[in-house]
Amino acid sequence: MTSPSTPVESASVGHPAYSQTYSCEPSTAEIGRNLVRDVLRVWRLDVLADRAELIVTELIANAVRHAPCDEIRLIVGRPSPTRVRIGLVDQEPSRHPVVRRASGDDESGRGLLLIDAVSDRWGYDLHGSGRRPRAKEVWAELRVQDDE
Template sequence: MTSLSTQVQAAPVGHPAYSQTFPCEPETAEAGRKLVRDALTVWHLDDFADRSELIMSELIANAARHTPCSSIRLVIGRPSARQVRIGVVDRAPSLLPVLSLPDADDESGRGLFLIDAIADRWGYDLHGSGRRVWGKEVWAEILVEDEP
C-alpha cells in the first residue's frame, strides 16, 4: 500500500482541496483517514475529524468492495466556508451507489446507510462527458458552520 509521504499543504488559489491516488483496497482506509485529519487540521476544523474519517473509511470500503478498479483517488475539499466534501473517485461509472436498508442479520451493506445518517448530504458525480464518461466520484458533505 502507498503511504502519505508529503505533508498536506494549502491550495494557493480557489477552493482548498487535497487529493491523492491509492490502491483500491480496504487497507487504504488508514491513509484516507490521515488525509482527512491532516486537511481538517490545516483548516482548523479538528472537531469534525471523527465524522469525516468515518465517511472516508466507508467510501473507500464501498469502492474496494463494489468496483473492479485497481486505484482510487481520495479527495477532501471545501466547496464553501460552510462545507467539507469528502470523496472517492473510481473508474467504474456504471456501478452507481444505491442506498438500501440492510436486514438486521446482514453482516455488511451498511456503508451508505451510515454515511446517509452522519453526513448532511451525499451523492455522486460522473466524470467525463457524453459517451466518454470515464469515472465517478461518490461524495459526502458535512456542514462546519452555522448560517449567518
C-alpha cells in the first residue's frame, strides 16, 4: 500500500507504470487517490492530480457497485510521454461500462459522465483470450501539456 511514508518510484525506461491490488470496497477510493497523487508527484505532474483523483474515485465506486468481486487492480501509467492513463481492472468482464443520463433525483449514475467530462478520453479493454475474457479494465487518459 502506498502512503506518504512509502514513496512511489517510476521506471526510467519504457513506459512507466505503477499498479496495486486492493479490496473491492468503498474505502479503497481514499487509498487509490493517495496512490495516484503520489505517482503524479514523482512524475512532476501534480497539476493533473485533482482530475486524476476524481477519475480514481469514480472508477472504484463503479467497480464496487457493479462488479461483485473481491479485488480490484489500480494502474497508473504513462502509455506515452503525452498521456497518463488511470485504469481499474475487475474480474467482471461481462459487465461493460455504459454512460447513462441520471435524472435530477437520482443519487447515483453520473460517474462515467464525470469521467468523460474531466478526461481526454476513456474506454475499456477486456483481458484474456478468445471468447472468455477473464477481466475488464476501465480506463481514462489525461493529456500532459508541454508546459507541465
